[in-house]
Amino acid sequence: MPHEVRMPQLGMVQDSGVIVAWLKRNGDPVTAGDPIFEVETDKATMEVAAATDGYLSGVKAAEGDDVPVGDLIAMIVEAEGDVETASTGAPLAEPEDVAVVEATRRPDPESEKQPPPAPLERAMPKSVASGRVLASPKARRIATERGIDLHQLRTQGVAEPIHVADLDAAFAVGGNSLLSAVVDPTVFDEILDRSRTADRTKLLAAFAAGAWRATFDVSSVSVAIKDLDGRREIVANPDQGGAGDPEDPVLTLFDLCGTRINGYVPMGGGVTLCVARSAAGYGLLLAFAESRLALSGAVALVEEIAARVENPLLQLL
């Protein structure tokens, strides 16, 4: 059965989204979870993933199109033979049109009564929006250290020059980045079955701490263990028998095995690891802000955790 691809609502007050880029072309095979296009809302640029397997068909919107939320953008069809041609004739929205809309919008009586005090406006001439992104030396250095692309912040509409505070704010607005993996459960399940003393959550905390230590080469790793009832415990160096005093945790672990919940990403910063058990195996979900943890580091971390869940003996090495 063909599956409809519609413009998602990614923000509370979003009524349309601009298609920044198509990541798949009409007729391309797609797998559920594959990012198929990038959409820019008033706050951030996000990737939209295919909800099902199939072939991208009948693409109706071109890059640059501003598409109302809920409008049909394309289909995903089951068979290659069912692919319909793309019909993306829609012209780009002219900037003048936008200006007219702004000018004729009825003023909000509430906001007229109390004009917001904004004497200090950021001056960002339109002409600077091309070429080199304007950023403070410190912001540029930190962006390099964290693997942040300043051009991406520009596409998110961050005012230039970009300062350090903007790096954190930009990623906080766009929410956390998510990485997920599914791990073969055979060996870990068997260990848990056979041992009367093994504590799954503590073992997962040990895997996470060991993976963190291996990935980032640090000497002390504290992990916060939380559950959905709000209980919280901080364990120092769980991969080394809990030696040492608990410090600020590097990540928060949610052991969701035994619940129907697959993942939970709390508001706010920090790195969150959710572990859930499904028919497919152990599902790992890592939520992180790319302003604090570069994607490359997060990928390496998830790989290390997955390897340990798959074969807990690795933890001993």
Added chain:
Amino acid sequence: MTRDITLSQAVNEAIAEEMRRDETVILIGEDVAEAGTPFKVLSGLVEEFGTDRVIDTPIAEPGFMGIAVGAAMTGLRPIVDLMFGDFLYLVMDQLCNQAAKTHYMSGGKLNVPLVLRTNLGATRRSAAQHSQSLHALVAHIPGLKVAMPSSAYEAKGLLKAAIRDDNPVVIFEDKLMYQDKAPVPEEEYLLPLGEAAILREGPEVTLIGTSSMRQVCEKAAEILEADGIGAEVVDPRTLVPLDEGTILGSVRKTSRAIVVDEGHQNFGVTAEIAARISEKAFYYLDAPVIRMGAMDVPVPFSPALEDLTVPTPEGVAANARALVRGVPVHAP
């Protein structure tokens, strides 16, 4: 134990103590003996030390400056009183060509251990030829040390250290601060040349203020505190040598800096300090370094206009607020 004394009394004490300690210390200049200078800083010294060591001169700055340089080369430690900093132009050859270079050109055989005491500062309604802050002129010349006390405490400690220094030292007192009181220890103390002071700690912006601009920065920091902005105030105390470590350390912490000085802004002390910060703490800066010097005009006689030429606490606070909020002070 401390007591509150005026900057004027602090200078007087420093000179008296050093003249008692070392009989080669002499005082020379216009009206230093009988009149005790127009600012009454030196009252009582001629009574204690006599006219052999407290020497009134004719109104001839190049003459007494030359006498002092020669006396310093041949074993005395003269303190030269230059009534107004504006008269520096008259002694430039004696100071910059002779005093600054003699140790170097004599292969180290001769020292010129003299102190040139003079002043700076506008808003005293003294017009363009008696209101200038010319410390940048001498800070530019290798071989001269330059001190900028910002309180009675600093004035005494820096002056005593300058008198004991074997190099020529020019010390600038702000003529509007002579009656300002501050706690000064009763015991003897020296303040080493080349050590800045952090007078107030804060996380978000560093305000670097020389001489009376230190007070301007401290008042700005109080204004900013009411806005919830934490400002750090650094007083370099001496321009040469300049305590770069303290300044750079503070800016690396706050990542924003405003340099405030009463000399003209163009090619001035603010430019030098801002450039060093930009060169050496570049990757820690989250905003351009802002310079605030005196307006680049002759100091007006009109009080209303004169007041506009000097940095104010409100002006410093406004710039600091813009930096902390990420608003460019100068359009990118």
